[in-house]
Amino acid sequence: MKRILLGAFLMCSMFAVTAQEKNAVIDNMIKEANENSQLEILGHELLDVIGPRLVGTPEMKQAHDWAVDTYEKWGIPAKNEQYGEWKSWQRGVSHIDMVSPRVQSLDGMQLAWSPSTGPEGVTAEVITLPTVKDSIEFKNWLPNAKGKFVMISEYQKTGRPDYNWEEFATPESFEKMKKDRDSLSKAFRDNMRNTGYNSRSVIEALENAGAVGIVSSYWSKAFGSNKIFSSRTVKIPTVDLELEDYTMLYRLAEYGNKPKIKVVAESKDLGVAPTFNTIAQIKGSEKPEEYVILSAHFDSWDGATGATDNGTGTIVMMEAMRLLKKFYPNPKRTILVGHWGSEEQGLNGSRAFVEDHPEIVANIQAVFNQDNGTGRVVDLSGAGFLHSYDYLNRWLRPVPKDITKHIETNFPGSPSGGGSDNASFVAAGAPAFNLSSLSWSYWNYTWHTNRDTYDKIVFDDVRSNAILTAILAYMASEDDTKTSREKIVLPVSDRTGKQMEWPTQRSPERKGGLD
Template identity: 75%
Template sequence: MKNIIRHGLAILAMISVGFVHAQNTDVVVESIVKEATENSQLERLAHEMLDGIGPRLVGTPQMKQANDWAIAQYADWGISAKNEQWGEWRAWERGITHIDMVHPRVQSLAGMQLAWSPSTKSKGITAEVVTLPTVKNAAEFEAWLKTIKGKLVMTSIYQPTGRPDYNWEEFATEESFDKMKKNRDELTKNFYENIRNTGYTSRTIDAALEKAGAAGIVSSYWSKGFGANKIFSARTKNIPTVDIELEDYTMLYRLVEYGSKPQLKIVAESKDLGVTPTYNTIAKVKGTEKPDEYVIMSAHFDSWDGGTGATDNGTGTLVMMEAMRILKKVYPNPKRSIIVGHWGSEEQGLNGSRAFVEDNPEIIKNTQAVFNQDNGTGRVVDLSGAGFLHAYEYLSRWLNAVPNDVSKHIKTDFPGSPSGGGSDNASFVAAGVPSFNLSSLNWSYWNYTWHTNRDTYDKIVFDDVRSNAILTAVLVYMACEDPERASSDKIILPVNSRTGKQSTWPEHRSPERKGGIDK
C-alpha cells in the first residue's frame, strides 16, 4: 500500500512539475509576444542601421561602424557584446558617382561604380563609348583591342526588353511573348559564344580591356525586374568600372550600334584605404544551469552596397537583435548560454561564420542548436530538419510553443537535407551542429532586392519581421529550457542520381582570412 501511495505521489509530482513548466512556458511566450508587439524596436534599429550607416560591404568603414553600433545597442540593453577579429580585408570606401552622357545630347544616367572599383580623378573622365565586337576568333579580338585606348567599353549583353516576364505574361499575346523569349535566347546564346571566341571569359575580359588601354568598363547586370540591377565587384585594378541601369545602358548600346558615337563623362570617386581588420560581432547572455552549452542566433551583418542591404541581410540582423533584446528582458536567466553571431563577409563565402566555427571548437562541440535567418523580409514559411535524423522530435517540440498565428504559416520538412552553402547555417551544419535556416517568403527577393540597387529600407515588411523575431525568441527559449540535449545524429544521404555515388555530408571549409589583398 505504501508503494502504491509513493508511486501515486510521484506521478502527481511529475504532473505538477509539468503543469508548472507549461504555465511558465505560457507566461514567457506571452511576454515575448507582448514585448515584440507593444515595444518593438525594429523601425528604430532599421533606420539607424540602414539610413544612418548604410550598406555594410566587408572592408569598408561602414562595416566597422555597424559592428560598433551593434555593440552599443547591446550595451544599452544590458547585454555583453564584443567584436572578434577573424581576418583582414582590402579596405575601400565608396565615393560620389556621376555618369552623364555628353554626346550626342546631354543626359544624366542612372548607375554607380562597382564595389572595390578604382577611382577616377575628381574631374572624372570623358570618353567615347564602344561595344564589344563580334569576332570569329581570338586573333580578331586581339586586333580590335589595339583600337580601344582611351575609350569606355560596354561589356554586358544587350537586353531586348526591360519588362519582367510576369509583365509580358499579363499583357502580351502568347505569340508576342514567345517571339520575345526566342529573340532573347538567341541574343544570349550569341553573346556568350562571342565571349568564348575572344579567348576570354566574362570574368577575365575586363583585365584584357584594361591592359589594352581602355579608359573604363561600363556594365549592366539586369536583375529581371523593373529598375533593378545587381551590384557586385569590379575586376579592374586601375580603371573604373560602373554599372548602368538597363534603361540607360540599352539606350547607349543602340546609340553605338546606330553610329552616333556617344560620349560619357564619369566621375566615380572612391578611396583605397589599404588593409583593415574584419570582425564578427558576438553578443552573449550567460546560462545559469548549463553555461557551457549554447543556443546560437545567426545572421550575417555584411551586405553588398548597391542599396543599403535592407533585406540581405538587414532584416535577418534586425530579427536577431530584437529577439535577443526581448529575451534579455523577459527571460534574463536562460538555462543555457545564448549567443548572437553577426557574421562578417558572408557574401564572399560565409567567411565570418566559418572562422567562428574554426576558432571556437569548444562552443561548437557544446551547441544545442543554431537558428539562422537570411533570405529577405518575409515571414518564415519553411523549416527543415537539415538532415539531422531526430530533428523532428526536438524541433517540433520547440515549434509547438510558438503562437499559432506565427507557426501556422510554417511548413516543416523532416529530416530534410544538409545545406552545403548559401547562408551561414551551412558553416555549422558542416561541423555537425543542428543548425536550422528560418526560410522566409520571398517578396520578389531574387529579382528585386537580392544584391540589387533596390535593397533599401522601404522594402521591409515590418509585420513579417516582427513575426520572425517572435518565432526566433520562442525557439531559442525552448531550446534553452529543454532538459535534453538535441541529437546531432545525421541521416544516411542518398545516392547522387547524377554521379551514381553515395552523397556525403558537407565538410568544413576554412574561411578566406585575407580577402582582396594581393598575396
Template identity: 65%
Template sequence: MKTTNTLLHFLGAKNITKLLVIPALFAAGTASAQTKDPVVDNIVKEETENSQLVPLAQQLFDGIGPRLVGTPQMEKAGQWALEKYKGWGITARYEKWGDWRGWERGVSHIDMVTPRVKSLEGTQLAWSPGMKKAVTAETIILPEFADSIAFQKWLPAVKGKFVMISMLQPTGRPDYNWTEFATKESFDKMKADRTAQTDAWRKRISNTGLTARTLPSALEKAGAAGVITSNWSAGFGVDKIFGAYTKKTPTVDIALEDYGMLYRLTESGSKPTIKIQTESKELGAVPTFNIVGEIKGTEKPDEYVMLSAHFDSWDGGQGATDNGTGTLTMMEAMRILKKVYPNPKRTILVGHWGSEEQGLNGSRAFVEDHPEIVANLQVLFNQDNGTGRVVNISGQGFLNSYDYIGRWLSKVPANIREQITTNFPGAPGGGGSDFASFVAVGAPGFSLSSNSWSYGNYTWHTNRDTYDKVVFDDVKNNAMLTAILVYMACEDPAKTSRDKAVLGINPRTGEQNKWPAQTKANRHGGFE
C-alpha cells in the same frame, strides 16, 4: 505547420519505422500548443507592444547604410551593434578574425554629353578604383570574334574608350508583366529571342579566350578609359551591383534603360560620348570581424543555443533585406530574450558575421576558432533570405531533427506555426548562407527560410535593397518565432542528436550524395 514527408528518400530501411512517429508527434505538438507558457506569452506581448524594429532599421539602413566588408560603414555598424547590446544589458564582443581590402565609396557622376546631355542612372562597382579627374570618352561595344586571336588584334581599339561588355536586353519588362499582358505568341517569341541573344553573348565573351571576370582586366591593360556593365536583375529599374575587377580604371554598372539607349546609339554609329567621375579611397588592409553577443546560461553554461545572421552586405542599396532584416530579427530576439528570459538554462549566443558575401568567411572563421562552442552547440538558427515571414524549415539532413524541432515548434502560436512547412530530414546545405558553415562540421544549424517578396529579382544584391522594401509585420513574426525557438532549445532537457540521415542518390551521377566538406575561411581577402 505543414510537414513534407521526404524521409523515405533519405533513410535506410532500418530507419523507416521512425516515419510512424511523425504524425503522432505533431498531433501531440498541436495539442500541447494549447498549454499556456508565460515566457512564450511574454515574448509575443513584448514584440507586439514594444517592438524596436522600426527605429533599429532606420538607424542601420538610413543612418549607417550598406555594410560592404572593408568599408568604414561596416566598422561603424559593428560599433553601433555593440552599443545597442550594451544598452540592453547584453554582453557583446568584437571578434577580429582577419583583414580585407579597405575601400570607401565616394561621389559618382555618369552623364551622356553627346549626341545630347542626359544624366545616366549608374553605380560604380564595389572596389572600383577612384579617378583623379572626370574623363569624357566615346563608347564602344565588345564585338563578335572568331577566336581569341581576333580579339587580341582588336584589343588596341579600346584605348581611350569606355567599353560596354553586357548584352543588350530585348526587354526591360519582367516576365510577370509579359505574362499578364502579352499574347502567348508574343511572349514565346520574346523568350526565344532572349535565349538566342544570351547564348550568343556568352559565346562572344568566351571567344575572347577570357571570362567575365578576366575580361575587364585585359581591357584596362589595353588602355580602356573604363568598363561599363549592365547586370539586369529582371525587374523594373533594378540591377545587381557586385565588385569591380579593374585596378586603375573605373567599372560602372549603368541601369538597363540608359545602358540600352547607349548601346543602340553606339551600334547605330551615333558615337555617343559619356563623362564619368567616380571617387573612391583605398584604405589598405582593415580588420574584418564578427560581433558576438551572449546571455550566459545558468544550468548548462557550456552548452550553446545560437542566433545567426550575416552583418555585411553589398553596397548598391542599403543592404536592407540582405541581410539587414535577418540582422535585426536576431538583435530583436536577443533584446526580447534578455527582458523576458534573462536566466536561460543554456548560454545563448548571437553571431553577426562579416564577409558572408565573399564566401561565408565570418561564420567559417568562427567555426575554426571556437571548436569548444561548436562541439557543444544545441542548435543554431540562421535567417538570410529577405524580409518575408518564415515559411520553411528543413532538417538539413539531421536524422532526428523532426523530433526536437517539432517539439519546439509546438509552442509557437498557431498563426505563426501554421504558415511553416517543414521538411525532415531534408538534405544538408552546402552553402548559400552561414548555417552551412556549421552543418559542414556536423553541428545542427538550420535556416529559417522566408517568403519571397520578389527577393531574387528586386532586392538580393541590388540597387533597390532599401528600407522601403522591409515588411515590418513579417520581420516581427520572425523575431517572435526565433525568440520562442531559442527559449525552447534552452529549456529542452535533452541534448540534440547529430545523427545524420542516409543521403540519397544523385540522379546525375548515380552516386550517393556526400555530406558537405568544411571550407576554410579566407582571412586576407580582396587583394587578388
C-alpha cells in the same frame, strides 16, 4: 499512502508552476514584440544611418560598433571578435552623364572596390565589343579600346520582366520575344568565346589595351533592378548602368552616333582593415557550456543599403535577443548571437567562428539562422539530422498558430552545403537550421541589387520572425534533453551515381582582396 499522495500533489503542483512560468515567458515576449517592437528603429539606424556594409569598409566597422553599443544598452555583453583582414575601400560619389549626342544624367554607380576617377572625372567615347570570328581578329581590334569606355554586358531586348509580358502581351508576341532574346543571348555568348576570353578575363585585356573605363549592366530581370557586385579592374573605373540607360548607350554606339559620357567615380583605397564578427550572449545559469546560437550575416553588397540581405535577418536576431534578455534573463543554456562578417564572399565570418571555437561548436544545442529576405518564415528543414523531427516539433509547439500555419516542415531534410551561415555549422556536425522565408520577389528585386532598401521591408512578417526565433531559442534552451547529432544516410546522387557525403568543414578567407 498520505505521504505518497502529498508527494504526488506537490510534484504535480511544481510541474503546473513550471508550465505557467514557461507560458508567462512566451506570452510576455509575444506581447512585447507586438506592442513595443524595436524593429523599425533598428532598421532605420542600421540601414538609413549606417547604410551598406561591404566587408572592409569603414561603414562595416561602424555597424559592428553600433551593434555592440546597442546590445550593451540592453544589458547584453557584446564584443567584436577579429578573424582576419580585408582590402579596405570606401565608396564615394558616383555621377555618370552622357555629354554627347545630348546631355542626360544616367542612372548607375561604380562597382565595389572600383578604382577612383578622382573628383575631376573621365570623359570619353563609349564603344561596344566587336563581333569577331576568332581570337586573332579580337586581338587585332583591341587597340581600338584605347581611350574609350567599353561596354561589356549583353544587350537586353526588353526591360520588361516576363510576368509583365505574360499579363499584357499576346501569347504569340511573348513567345517571339523569348525566342529573339534567347537568340541574342546565344550570339553574345558565342561571340565572347570567339574573342578567346570570358566575361571576366576580357576586362583585364581591355584595361591592358588602354581603355579608360568599363561600363556594365547586370540586369536583375525586374523593373529598375541591377545586381551590384565588385570591380575587376586595377587602375580604371568600372561602373554599372541600369538597363534603360545602358541599352540607350548601346544603341547609340551601334548606330554610329558616337556617344560620350563623363564618369565621376570617387572612392578611396584605405589599405587594409580588420574584419570582425559581432558576438553577444546571455550566459546560461544551469548549463552555461551548452549553446543556443542565433545567426545572421551582418555584411552586405553595397548597391543599396542591404535591407533584405541581410538587414532583416540582423534585426530579427537583435530583437529576439532583446526579448529574451527582458523576459528570460537567466536561461538554462547560454544563448549566443553571431552577426557574421563577409558572408557574401564565402561564409567567411561564420566559418572562422566555427574553426576558432571548436569547444562551443561541440556543445551547440541548436543554431537558428535567418538570411533570405523580408518575408515570414515558411520553410524549416531538419538539415539532415535524423531526430530533428522530435525536438524541432517540440520547440514549435508553443509558437502562435498564426505563425506556424505558414511554415512547412521537412524532416529529416538534407544538409546545406552552402548558401548561408547555417552551412558552416552543419559542416561541423552541429544542428543548424535555416529559417527560410517567403520570397517577396527577393531574387529579382532585392537580392544584391540597387533596390535593396528599407522601404522593401515588410515589418509584419519580420516581427513574426522575431517572435518565432525568440520562442525557438527559449524552448531549445529549456529542453531537458541534449539534441541528437545523428545524421541521415545520404542517398546516391542522380548526377554522379555515387553515395553523397556530408559537407566538409572549410576554412575561411582571412586575407581578402589583398593579392
